[in-house]
Amino acid sequence: MNLNDPCAIADPSWIKPGISAWDHWWSGEVKVDNETIRQYIDLAAEMGWPYQLIDWQWYGMFNKPEADITKVAPQLDMPGLLAYAKSKNVRCWVWIYYTDVNRADWDKACALYESWGIAGVKIDFMDSDDQEMVNWYHRIVMTAAKHHLMVDFHGAYKPDGFRRTYPNLVTREGVMGNEYNKWSLRVTPEHMVTLPFTRMLAGPMDFTPGGFLNRTPEKFVNGTPAQVQGTRALQLAQFVVYDSPFMVACDSPKNYKGQDGTEFLKKVKTMWDDTKILNGQVGEFITSARRSGNDWFIGSMTNSEARTLEIKLDFLNDGKYQMVAFEDAPDADINAEKVIRTARTITKGDIIQIKMAPGGGFAAYLVPVK
Known part of the structure:
Protein backbone atom coordinates (compact mmCIF):
# COMPACT_ATOMS: atom_id res chain seq x y z
CA MET A 1 0.00 0.00 0.00
CA VAL A 268 -23.34 -3.66 10.24
CA LYS A 269 -20.93 -1.14 8.67
CA THR A 270 -18.31 -1.42 5.93
CA MET A 271 -15.67 1.04 7.19
CA TRP A 272 -13.93 0.74 10.52
CA ASP A 273 -12.14 2.94 13.05
CA ASP A 274 -10.41 0.02 14.75
CA THR A 275 -9.89 -3.70 14.14
CA LYS A 276 -8.85 -6.45 16.55
CA ILE A 277 -8.17 -10.06 15.51
CA LEU A 278 -9.10 -11.93 18.67
CA ASN A 279 -8.06 -15.41 17.58
CA GLY A 280 -7.49 -17.47 14.48
CA GLN A 281 -5.84 -20.39 12.74
CA VAL A 282 -5.43 -20.62 8.97
CA GLY A 283 -8.18 -22.74 7.47
CA GLU A 284 -9.70 -23.49 10.88
CA PHE A 285 -11.27 -20.46 12.56
CA ILE A 286 -11.09 -16.70 13.05
CA THR A 287 -12.72 -14.07 15.26
CA SER A 288 -12.56 -10.38 14.36
CA ALA A 289 -13.82 -7.36 16.29
CA ARG A 290 -14.28 -4.03 14.49
CA ARG A 291 -15.32 -0.63 15.78
CA SER A 292 -17.38 2.01 14.00
CA GLY A 293 -17.71 5.12 16.14
CA ASN A 294 -18.70 3.86 19.59
CA ASP A 295 -20.20 0.60 18.38
CA TRP A 296 -18.37 -2.70 18.09
CA PHE A 297 -19.10 -5.64 15.82
CA ILE A 298 -17.84 -9.20 16.28
CA GLY A 299 -17.66 -11.91 13.62
CA SER A 300 -16.44 -15.45 14.14
CA MET A 301 -16.23 -18.31 11.61
CA THR A 302 -15.22 -21.95 11.78
CA ASN A 303 -14.39 -24.64 9.22
CA SER A 304 -16.25 -27.96 8.95
CA GLU A 305 -15.57 -28.74 12.60
CA ALA A 306 -17.88 -27.71 15.42
CA ARG A 307 -16.01 -25.34 17.69
CA THR A 308 -16.32 -23.54 21.01
CA LEU A 309 -14.24 -20.41 21.54
CA GLU A 310 -13.89 -18.01 24.43
CA ILE A 311 -13.13 -14.36 23.79
CA LYS A 312 -12.31 -11.66 26.28
CA LEU A 313 -13.93 -8.29 25.70
CA ASP A 314 -10.95 -6.34 27.00
CA PHE A 315 -10.94 -4.10 23.91
CA LEU A 316 -14.15 -2.32 24.96
CA ASN A 317 -14.24 1.07 26.65
CA ASP A 318 -15.43 1.36 30.23
CA GLY A 319 -19.15 1.20 30.84
CA LYS A 320 -21.95 -1.13 29.86
CA TYR A 321 -22.80 -2.37 26.37
CA GLN A 322 -25.87 -4.05 24.97
CA MET A 323 -24.71 -7.04 22.91
CA VAL A 324 -27.12 -8.45 20.35
CA ALA A 325 -25.78 -11.72 18.98
CA PHE A 326 -26.78 -14.09 16.20
CA GLU A 327 -25.60 -17.61 16.95
CA ASP A 328 -25.91 -21.06 15.42
CA ALA A 329 -29.03 -22.80 16.71
CA PRO A 330 -28.50 -26.19 18.42
CA ASP A 331 -29.77 -27.91 15.26
CA ALA A 332 -27.88 -25.70 12.79
CA ASP A 333 -25.80 -28.75 11.87
CA ILE A 334 -29.02 -30.14 10.36
CA ASN A 335 -30.82 -26.97 9.24
CA ALA A 336 -28.12 -24.43 8.48
CA GLU A 337 -30.64 -21.57 8.21
CA LYS A 338 -31.39 -21.80 11.94
CA VAL A 339 -29.98 -18.90 13.94
CA ILE A 340 -30.72 -17.71 17.47
CA ARG A 341 -30.86 -14.04 18.46
CA THR A 342 -29.81 -13.21 22.02
CA ALA A 343 -29.38 -9.90 23.86
CA ARG A 344 -27.55 -9.18 27.07
CA THR A 345 -25.59 -6.52 28.90
CA ILE A 346 -21.81 -6.90 28.99
CA THR A 347 -18.84 -4.84 30.20
CA LYS A 348 -15.16 -4.51 29.44
CA GLY A 349 -13.21 -7.63 30.36
CA ASP A 350 -16.17 -10.01 30.26
CA ILE A 351 -15.52 -13.40 28.72
CA ILE A 352 -18.11 -14.73 26.30
CA GLN A 353 -18.37 -18.21 24.89
CA ILE A 354 -19.03 -18.76 21.20
CA LYS A 355 -20.44 -22.14 20.14
CA MET A 356 -20.38 -22.79 16.41
CA ALA A 357 -21.81 -25.66 14.40
CA PRO A 358 -19.72 -27.28 11.66
CA GLY A 359 -19.38 -24.58 9.01
CA GLY A 360 -20.85 -22.20 11.54
CA GLY A 361 -20.42 -18.68 12.75
CA PHE A 362 -21.26 -15.96 15.23
CA ALA A 363 -22.11 -12.30 14.62
CA ALA A 364 -22.88 -9.58 17.14
CA TYR A 365 -23.19 -5.85 17.48
CA LEU A 366 -22.36 -4.05 20.74
CA VAL A 367 -23.82 -0.64 21.52
CA PRO A 368 -22.95 1.48 24.60
CA VAL A 369 -25.74 1.71 27.15
CA LYS A 370 -26.50 5.36 27.79
Missing part, protein backbone atom coordinates in the same frame (compact mmCIF):
# COMPACT_ATOMS: atom_id res chain seq x y z
CA ASN A 2 2.57 2.61 1.07
CA LEU A 3 4.69 2.00 -2.03
CA ASN A 4 1.95 3.81 -3.93
CA ASP A 5 1.78 7.58 -4.10
CA PRO A 6 -0.42 9.47 -1.59
CA CYS A 7 -3.99 10.34 -2.46
CA ALA A 8 -4.20 12.26 -5.74
CA ILE A 9 -7.84 13.27 -5.29
CA ALA A 10 -7.96 16.77 -3.82
CA ASP A 11 -11.28 16.24 -2.04
CA PRO A 12 -12.22 12.55 -1.69
CA SER A 13 -15.22 13.25 0.58
CA TRP A 14 -17.60 12.12 -2.20
CA ILE A 15 -16.31 8.55 -1.89
CA LYS A 16 -18.92 6.93 0.35
CA PRO A 17 -18.70 3.30 1.54
CA GLY A 18 -21.70 1.11 2.18
CA ILE A 19 -23.65 -2.06 1.43
CA SER A 20 -25.35 -2.59 -1.92
CA ALA A 21 -28.24 -4.72 -3.07
CA TRP A 22 -27.50 -6.67 -6.26
CA ASP A 23 -29.97 -7.62 -8.97
CA HIS A 24 -27.72 -10.30 -10.46
CA TRP A 25 -28.65 -13.89 -11.32
CA TRP A 26 -27.87 -15.01 -7.78
CA SER A 27 -31.28 -16.45 -7.01
CA GLY A 28 -32.62 -16.71 -10.54
CA GLU A 29 -31.44 -16.02 -14.05
CA VAL A 30 -30.88 -12.41 -15.09
CA LYS A 31 -34.06 -10.34 -15.22
CA VAL A 32 -33.46 -6.88 -16.61
CA ASP A 33 -36.75 -5.08 -16.26
CA ASN A 34 -38.05 -2.08 -14.36
CA GLU A 35 -40.08 -4.10 -11.85
CA THR A 36 -37.14 -6.29 -10.81
CA ILE A 37 -34.75 -3.37 -10.40
CA ARG A 38 -37.34 -1.48 -8.33
CA GLN A 39 -37.63 -4.52 -6.04
CA TYR A 40 -33.91 -4.37 -5.32
CA ILE A 41 -34.05 -0.61 -4.82
CA ASP A 42 -36.83 -1.24 -2.30
CA LEU A 43 -34.64 -3.85 -0.59
CA ALA A 44 -31.77 -1.39 -0.27
CA ALA A 45 -34.11 1.26 1.13
CA GLU A 46 -35.70 -1.13 3.62
CA MET A 47 -32.31 -2.37 4.84
CA GLY A 48 -30.84 1.12 5.06
CA TRP A 49 -28.23 0.32 2.42
CA PRO A 50 -27.09 3.27 0.29
CA TYR A 51 -26.67 1.42 -3.03
CA GLN A 52 -28.23 -0.84 -5.64
CA LEU A 53 -26.07 -2.47 -8.31
CA ILE A 54 -27.72 -2.76 -11.75
CA ASP A 55 -25.89 -5.69 -13.29
CA TRP A 56 -25.36 -7.01 -16.81
CA GLN A 57 -27.59 -6.39 -19.81
CA TRP A 58 -28.80 -2.96 -18.70
CA TYR A 59 -27.31 -1.68 -21.98
CA GLY A 60 -28.36 -4.79 -23.91
CA MET A 61 -26.07 -7.61 -24.96
CA PHE A 62 -22.49 -7.15 -23.79
CA ASN A 63 -19.10 -7.99 -25.29
CA LYS A 64 -20.45 -7.45 -28.79
CA PRO A 65 -19.22 -5.05 -31.48
CA GLU A 66 -22.57 -3.27 -31.32
CA ALA A 67 -22.60 -2.94 -27.51
CA ASP A 68 -22.90 0.69 -26.40
CA ILE A 69 -22.39 1.52 -22.72
CA THR A 70 -24.06 4.91 -23.19
CA LYS A 71 -27.36 3.48 -24.50
CA VAL A 72 -29.95 1.93 -22.20
CA ALA A 73 -31.74 -1.29 -23.17
CA PRO A 74 -35.15 -0.40 -24.64
CA GLN A 75 -37.17 -2.17 -21.94
CA LEU A 76 -35.63 -0.05 -19.17
CA ASP A 77 -36.72 3.40 -18.04
CA MET A 78 -33.36 4.47 -16.64
CA PRO A 79 -34.39 8.05 -15.77
CA GLY A 80 -37.46 6.69 -13.99
CA LEU A 81 -35.45 4.06 -12.13
CA LEU A 82 -32.83 6.55 -10.99
CA ALA A 83 -35.53 9.00 -9.89
CA TYR A 84 -37.24 6.18 -7.98
CA ALA A 85 -33.95 5.25 -6.30
CA LYS A 86 -33.32 8.89 -5.37
CA SER A 87 -36.77 9.11 -3.78
CA LYS A 88 -35.76 6.13 -1.61
CA ASN A 89 -32.36 7.66 -0.71
CA VAL A 90 -30.58 4.98 -2.76
CA ARG A 91 -27.93 5.52 -5.43
CA CYS A 92 -27.22 3.10 -8.26
CA TRP A 93 -24.10 1.46 -9.66
CA VAL A 94 -23.90 -0.04 -13.15
CA TRP A 95 -22.04 -3.10 -14.46
CA ILE A 96 -19.93 -2.97 -17.64
CA TYR A 97 -18.00 -5.58 -19.63
CA TYR A 98 -14.43 -4.36 -20.05
CA THR A 99 -14.28 -4.82 -23.84
CA ASP A 100 -17.32 -2.57 -24.13
CA VAL A 101 -15.40 0.05 -22.13
CA ASN A 102 -12.59 -0.20 -24.69
CA ARG A 103 -14.97 0.38 -27.57
CA ALA A 104 -16.37 3.51 -25.95
CA ASP A 105 -15.09 6.99 -25.20
CA TRP A 106 -14.57 6.28 -21.51
CA ASP A 107 -14.32 9.92 -20.51
CA LYS A 108 -17.62 10.76 -22.21
CA ALA A 109 -19.27 7.67 -20.75
CA CYS A 110 -18.15 8.68 -17.25
CA ALA A 111 -19.45 12.20 -17.81
CA LEU A 112 -22.80 10.72 -18.82
CA TYR A 113 -22.96 8.48 -15.73
CA GLU A 114 -22.10 11.45 -13.54
CA SER A 115 -24.96 13.43 -15.09
CA TRP A 116 -27.30 10.51 -14.34
CA GLY A 117 -26.19 10.50 -10.68
CA ILE A 118 -24.56 7.06 -10.87
CA ALA A 119 -22.43 6.31 -7.80
CA GLY A 120 -19.99 3.84 -9.31
CA VAL A 121 -19.14 1.27 -11.97
CA LYS A 122 -18.45 -2.45 -11.69
CA ILE A 123 -16.20 -3.52 -14.58
CA ASP A 124 -15.80 -7.22 -15.28
CA PHE A 125 -13.92 -10.02 -17.10
CA MET A 126 -10.45 -8.47 -17.53
CA ASP A 127 -8.81 -11.71 -16.32
CA SER A 128 -5.23 -10.49 -16.77
CA ASP A 129 -2.49 -8.78 -14.79
CA ASP A 130 0.08 -8.02 -17.48
CA GLN A 131 1.58 -4.54 -17.72
CA GLU A 132 -0.87 -3.40 -20.38
CA MET A 133 -3.81 -4.38 -18.18
CA VAL A 134 -2.32 -2.76 -15.07
CA ASN A 135 -1.96 0.49 -17.03
CA TRP A 136 -5.55 0.09 -18.20
CA TYR A 137 -6.79 -0.26 -14.61
CA HIS A 138 -5.03 2.98 -13.71
CA ARG A 139 -6.49 4.88 -16.63
CA ILE A 140 -10.01 3.64 -15.88
CA VAL A 141 -9.82 4.58 -12.21
CA MET A 142 -8.29 8.00 -12.83
CA THR A 143 -10.92 8.92 -15.40
CA ALA A 144 -13.70 7.64 -13.12
CA ALA A 145 -12.36 9.79 -10.29
CA LYS A 146 -12.54 12.89 -12.48
CA HIS A 147 -16.28 12.26 -12.74
CA HIS A 148 -16.87 11.29 -9.09
CA LEU A 149 -17.39 7.60 -9.80
CA MET A 150 -16.31 4.76 -7.55
CA VAL A 151 -14.95 1.55 -9.11
CA ASP A 152 -15.32 -2.16 -8.32
CA PHE A 153 -13.26 -4.47 -10.57
CA HIS A 154 -14.45 -8.05 -11.11
CA GLY A 155 -12.54 -10.68 -13.02
CA ALA A 156 -9.67 -8.80 -11.45
CA TYR A 157 -6.13 -9.42 -10.28
CA LYS A 158 -5.36 -9.07 -6.59
CA PRO A 159 -5.00 -5.56 -5.08
CA ASP A 160 -1.69 -3.74 -5.41
CA GLY A 161 -2.30 -0.72 -3.18
CA PHE A 162 -3.28 1.70 -5.96
CA ARG A 163 -6.34 2.61 -3.90
CA ARG A 164 -4.04 4.69 -1.71
CA THR A 165 -3.55 7.05 -4.65
CA TYR A 166 -7.09 6.73 -5.98
CA PRO A 167 -9.39 5.66 -3.12
CA ASN A 168 -12.39 5.65 -5.47
CA LEU A 169 -11.10 2.15 -6.31
CA VAL A 170 -13.12 0.89 -3.36
CA THR A 171 -12.90 -2.87 -3.86
CA ARG A 172 -12.33 -5.66 -6.34
CA GLU A 173 -13.06 -9.35 -6.73
CA GLY A 174 -9.90 -11.38 -7.32
CA VAL A 175 -11.40 -14.04 -5.06
CA MET A 176 -13.43 -17.21 -5.33
CA GLY A 177 -16.51 -15.74 -3.73
CA ASN A 178 -20.15 -16.62 -3.13
CA GLU A 179 -20.92 -16.33 -6.83
CA TYR A 180 -19.08 -19.61 -7.41
CA ASN A 181 -21.71 -21.52 -5.44
CA LYS A 182 -23.84 -21.45 -8.58
CA TRP A 183 -21.58 -23.99 -10.30
CA SER A 184 -18.82 -25.02 -7.88
CA LEU A 185 -18.41 -27.14 -4.73
CA ARG A 186 -15.21 -25.31 -3.78
CA VAL A 187 -16.61 -22.49 -1.61
CA THR A 188 -16.32 -24.64 1.49
CA PRO A 189 -16.09 -23.57 5.13
CA GLU A 190 -12.35 -24.33 4.93
CA HIS A 191 -12.00 -21.97 1.97
CA MET A 192 -13.96 -19.24 3.69
CA VAL A 193 -11.84 -19.32 6.86
CA THR A 194 -8.62 -19.39 4.82
CA LEU A 195 -9.35 -16.17 2.89
CA PRO A 196 -8.74 -13.77 5.83
CA PHE A 197 -5.17 -15.11 6.11
CA THR A 198 -4.42 -15.14 2.37
CA ARG A 199 -6.30 -13.08 -0.21
CA MET A 200 -7.57 -10.50 2.28
CA LEU A 201 -4.03 -9.55 3.28
CA ALA A 202 -3.66 -7.89 -0.13
CA GLY A 203 -6.65 -5.59 0.32
CA PRO A 204 -10.44 -5.37 0.08
CA MET A 205 -12.23 -8.24 -1.62
CA ASP A 206 -15.71 -8.32 -3.10
CA PHE A 207 -16.75 -11.77 -1.88
CA THR A 208 -20.47 -10.81 -2.04
CA PRO A 209 -21.56 -12.34 1.28
CA GLY A 210 -25.11 -12.59 2.57
CA GLY A 211 -26.49 -15.79 1.04
CA PHE A 212 -29.55 -16.86 3.03
CA LEU A 213 -30.24 -20.26 1.43
CA ASN A 214 -27.84 -21.87 3.87
CA ARG A 215 -27.02 -25.57 3.61
CA THR A 216 -24.73 -28.03 5.34
CA PRO A 217 -22.06 -29.34 2.94
CA GLU A 218 -23.92 -32.67 2.81
CA LYS A 219 -27.14 -31.01 1.63
CA PHE A 220 -25.58 -28.36 -0.60
CA VAL A 221 -26.24 -28.55 -4.33
CA ASN A 222 -25.38 -26.26 -7.22
CA GLY A 223 -28.19 -24.66 -9.16
CA THR A 224 -30.84 -21.98 -9.14
CA PRO A 225 -31.75 -20.50 -6.77
CA ALA A 226 -28.17 -20.52 -5.52
CA GLN A 227 -27.36 -21.98 -2.12
CA VAL A 228 -24.34 -21.40 0.12
CA GLN A 229 -22.36 -23.80 2.26
CA GLY A 230 -22.33 -23.18 5.98
CA THR A 231 -24.78 -21.62 8.40
CA ARG A 232 -26.73 -18.37 8.41
CA ALA A 233 -24.54 -17.10 11.25
CA LEU A 234 -21.43 -17.79 9.14
CA GLN A 235 -22.75 -15.58 6.34
CA LEU A 236 -23.53 -12.80 8.82
CA ALA A 237 -20.03 -13.05 10.32
CA GLN A 238 -18.48 -12.47 6.89
CA PHE A 239 -19.73 -8.88 6.92
CA VAL A 240 -17.36 -8.29 9.85
CA VAL A 241 -14.48 -10.64 9.05
CA TYR A 242 -14.21 -9.76 5.36
CA ASP A 243 -13.00 -6.31 4.34
CA SER A 244 -14.72 -4.41 1.53
CA PRO A 245 -15.74 -0.75 1.83
CA PHE A 246 -18.27 -1.42 -0.94
CA MET A 247 -19.96 -4.61 0.31
CA VAL A 248 -22.37 -6.29 -2.10
CA ALA A 249 -25.06 -8.43 -0.45
CA CYS A 250 -25.77 -11.29 -2.81
CA ASP A 251 -29.27 -12.54 -2.17
CA SER A 252 -32.72 -11.57 -3.41
CA PRO A 253 -35.44 -9.59 -1.59
CA LYS A 254 -37.67 -12.65 -1.20
CA ASN A 255 -34.87 -14.57 0.53
CA TYR A 256 -34.26 -11.76 3.02
CA LYS A 257 -37.85 -10.83 3.77
CA GLY A 258 -38.85 -11.76 7.31
CA GLN A 259 -35.72 -13.84 7.85
CA ASP A 260 -33.68 -14.12 11.04
CA GLY A 261 -30.43 -12.23 10.69
CA THR A 262 -31.61 -9.33 8.54
CA GLU A 263 -31.48 -7.11 11.64
CA PHE A 264 -27.70 -7.56 11.70
CA LEU A 265 -27.43 -6.61 8.02
CA LYS A 266 -29.23 -3.36 8.82
CA LYS A 267 -26.73 -2.55 11.58
